[in-house]
Amino acid sequence: MHSSAQKFTWLAAAAFALALVSAGPAQAQTYPMKPIRILVNTAPGGAVDATARLVAQHLSDELKQSVFVENKPGGGGLLGIRTAKSAPPDGYTLLAASSTITILPSIRKEPGYDPLKDFIPIGSMVRMPFVLVAPTSLPYKGVQDMLAAAKASPGKVNFASAGLGSTTHLAVAKLFKDAGREATHVPYSGNGAAMADLLGGRVDLLFEQYGVALPHVKAGRLRMLGASTAARLDAAPDLPTIAEQGVPGYNYVVWNGLFVPAGTPKEAVQKLDESLRRVLAKRDVADRIRSGGDEPLLMSANDFHNFVADELVKMEKLVSDLHLPKD
Template sequence: MHPTVPRAAARIAAAFALACCTLSSHAADKYPSKPIKMIVPHSPGSTADMVARTVAEGLGNRMGQPVYVENNAGAAGIPGTRQLTTAAPDGYTIAIVSSNHATNPGLYKHLPYDSIKDITPISIIGTSPMVMVVSGDSSYKTAQDLVAAAKAKPGGISFGSSGKGTILHLAAEMFLDKTGVKMLHVPYRGVNTMMTDLMGGQIQMAFLGIPSALPQIKAGKLVALGITTTHRAESLPNVPTLAEAGVKDYNYEAWVALIGPAGLPPAVTERLQGEVGKVLATPSAREVFSAQGFVPVGSTPAVASQAIKSEISKSLVLIKRASISAE
C-alpha cells in the first residue's frame, strides 16, 4: 500500500470528526429551539410532581422555551421511566425520577430498561431526610428504648410502611439491619391509613417523610425518635439523627433527580445541569422545596451518575437481605 494512503485516510477522518463536532456544537448553541417535555412517573400533586413543576417552570423561564410536565404514573414509576428511555436523546424529553428508580432493579426481575445504562444522569435535584416515629403515647422515648424492647421480644413489635419495597420500608429494614433486631413488617397501600393505625396503636413504629409527619408531631400525636440522614432536619432541630441516637452508620434519604435518555449530548446535559442549578438557587424554588421537606442540591452529571449507582447498590443489598419481592 502506498504510504500516502494511510495519511490521506487519517486526514479525511480528522476532517469528518471536526465537522461532526462543529455540527454538534452548533446544534447545542441553538438548544432549545422548541418546547421540552418533562416526564414525571408520579401522580399529579405528589411530592415529586410539585418539585418537577417548580423545576420545569424555572427552566422554561431561563431557557426561553416552555417545559411542560407530563405525568405517567403507576406501576412504581416503570411506565414513565420506560417512556423516557425510549425517547430520542436530543434534550427535548427529560424526566424527574425519585428513589424508586433505585429500588425497582431489586424488586422487579424483568424491567423494560436498564436503570443505569439506558439513562443520562443530569443532576440530583434534591434530597430529603425521613423520620422514625412512634405514637404520642408510646412508652418508647428514644431509639434505644425501641431497640431494647425489640431485642427482648424478637418479632413482637411491628412497623408499618407505605408498601413492600418502598423507601419507607427500606428505611426501616436498614434500621433493623444496623441494630440487629427483628420486627414484624405491616405493609399498607398508602401513608394515611398507616399513620392512623400508628397513632391508634395497631402498629408501633414507622418511617415517614417529614412533611407527612410534621403536623402530627407538632400536635403530639406522633413522637420523632430519629432523623435518617447524617444531618438534623431544619424543621425538627431538636430531634437527633439516628446515628446520634446510637444507630451506628445509619444514613438513608429520599431524593429526586433529573435524567435524560442514554446518549444525551454532553453539551445539552451540561446546559440543563447549569440552568437547573440556577433555578434551585432562587428563593421561590427554595421555598417550595422546603415545604416538601427537600434540600436543593443541583449536582453535576458525574455526581448524579455516581449517586444513582450507589443508591441502586444500597437498595439491592437491603432488598436481598430482607427477601423483599414486588407485590
C-alpha cells in the same frame, strides 16, 4: 465578462460555505424549541412530584420555554420509568425519579431498564432525610423505647412502608437489622395510604419526610422518634438522630434527580444540566426546599452519573444484606 461570472460564482460558493459553517452552532443553540415534559413516576402530591413542579416552574424561566409535569405512577414506579425510557431521545421528555430508580433493579427480576444504559443522568435535585414517626397513642418517646418493645416481643412491633423495596421499606428494614431487632413489615401502595393507617393507629411506625410529618406532629397525632440522617436536621435540631439512640452508624437519606433517555443530544444534556444547577442555586428555590426539611443537592451531569453508579452498588448490597427476595 467571463472573469465577472467566475468572481460571482466564487462569492456565491464562499457565502454558501459560510452559511453551512455557521448553521451548526446556530441549530445547537435553538434547543429547546417546544414545551418540555417532566414525567414523574409517582402520584401527584408526593415528594418527587412537589420537587419536580417547583423545578419545572423555574426551568421554564431559564429555558424560555414551557416545562410541564406529567404523573405516571404504577408498578411501584416502573411505569413512569419505562415510559420515559421509550420516549424519543430528543431532550423534550425528562424523568424525575427518586433513589427508587437505583433500588428496583435489585428487587425486580425484570425491571425493564438499566439506569445508566437506558438513561443519561442530568442532575440531582434534592436530598430528603426521613423522620421516624409513631402515633402518640403508643408509649414510645424515642427510638430506644421502640427498640426495647421490639426486643421484649420480637415481631410484635410493625412498620408501614410505601411498598416492598420502596425507600421507606428499606430505611426501616435497615434500622431493625442494624439494631438486631425483629419487626413485621406492612407494605402499602404508597406512603399516603400508609400514613392514613398510621394516623388511624392500625400500624406502629413509618418513615416520612419531615415536612409531611410536621403538621400531624403539631396536631398532636404523631410523635417524631428520630431522624434518619448522620447529623441532626437543621429544621429540627432538637430531634436526636437514630444513630444517637442506640443504632450507631445508622444513616439513610433519599434523593431525587432528573434523567433523559439514552441518545439525547449532548447539546440538550448540557443545556439542561446548566439550567438545573442555576435553578437550584436560586435563593428562593433553596429556601422553599429547606422549609420542608429537605436540602438542595447540586451535581453536574457527570458527577450525578458517578453518584447513580455508586448508589446502584450500595442498593444491591443493602437488598442482599436484608435478604429481600426478587419479585
